[in-house]
Amino acid sequence: MGTGQVIVVMGVSGTGKTTVGRLLAAALGLPYAEGDDFHPRANVLKMASGVPLDDADRWPWLDAVGAWARGTGPGGGVVAASALKRRYRDRLRAARPATVFVHLAGDRALIGRRMAARTGHFMPTSLLDSQFAALEPLGPDERGVTVDVHGTPEEVAARALAALRALRGAH
Numbered sequence: 050m051g052t053g054q055v056i057v058v059m060g061v062s063g064t065g066k067t068t069v070g071r072l073l074a075a076a077l078g079l080p081y082a083e084g085d086d087f088h089p090r091a092n093v094l095k096m097a098s099g100v101p102l103d104d105a106d107r108w109p110w111l112d113a114v115g116a117w118a119r120g121t122g123p124g125g126g127v128v129a130a131s132a133l134k135r136r137y138r139d140r141l142r143a144a145r146p147a148t149v150f151v152h153l154a155g156d157r158a159l160i161g162r163r164m165a166a167r168t169g170h171f172m173p174t175s176l177l178d179s180q181f182a183a184l185e186p187l188g189p190d191e192r193g194v195t196v197d198v199h200g201t202p203e204e205v206a207a208r209a210l211a212a213l214r215a216l217r218g219a220h
């Protein structure tokens with residue numbers, strides 16, 4: 050899938066970033082990182098208490114994700130990180146120019162159901178509306194693919210791999 054490529058699996062909470070990101074990393078033989086692990090503790094506590102993050106909360110987190118991406122070296126890697134807004138993705142691209150985004154997209158009802166069924170996670174389903182409100186889909190000039198999240202995780206991962214291959218073929 051290309052030397053030096055970092056794949057950022059993006060999208061709202063509950064859309065399957067972790068699940069699909071791990072499958073992509075395994076399929077590509079790349080290291081995987083969980084974006085949630087880079088949040089300062091204050092961010093996790095804020096979200097857990099039902100308050101959405103703002104830009105100021107997200108900059109240090111994005112810089113930590115970007116540092117991981119840069120640190121993967123020539124081999125690249127896969128990281129799950131919501132990267133909801135264009136300016137957040139700009140920040141990640143500034144840290145690691147060879148970044149490609151996989152936007153996992155689905156309707157609110159489906160994602161809400163999956164999120165509600167998830168256990169042991171700090172993110173409350175009540176924040177899903179704010180996640181959709183913040184979401185800015187990939188622009189035509191942004192290197193990446195948008196992948197629908199219906200079906201099994203394996204189907205979504207296969208769809209993402211095919212879209213990445215097509216993107217690569219187009220360049």
Ligand SMILES: Nc1ncnc2c1ncn2[C@@H]1O[C@H](COP(=O)(O)OP(=O)(O)O)[C@@H](O)[C@H]1O
Binds near residue numbers: 069167168
């Ligand atoms: N394609 C899928 N079909 C059914 N359930 C899924 C699918 N993808 C993810 N899930 C489940 O939905 C929940 C949210 O997925 P997760 O990977 O944690 O999303 P995110 O990392 O974007 O928050 C988890 O409980 C996960 O097991």
Ligand SMILES: O=C(O)[C@H](O)[C@@H](O)[C@H](O)[C@H](O)COP(=O)(O)O
Binds near residue numbers: 061063
């Ligand atoms: O910028 C944000 O508001 C957060 O990054 C958010 O988008 C993310 O979704 C949470 O960290 C919950 O984690 P999950 O995405 O794994 O639910």
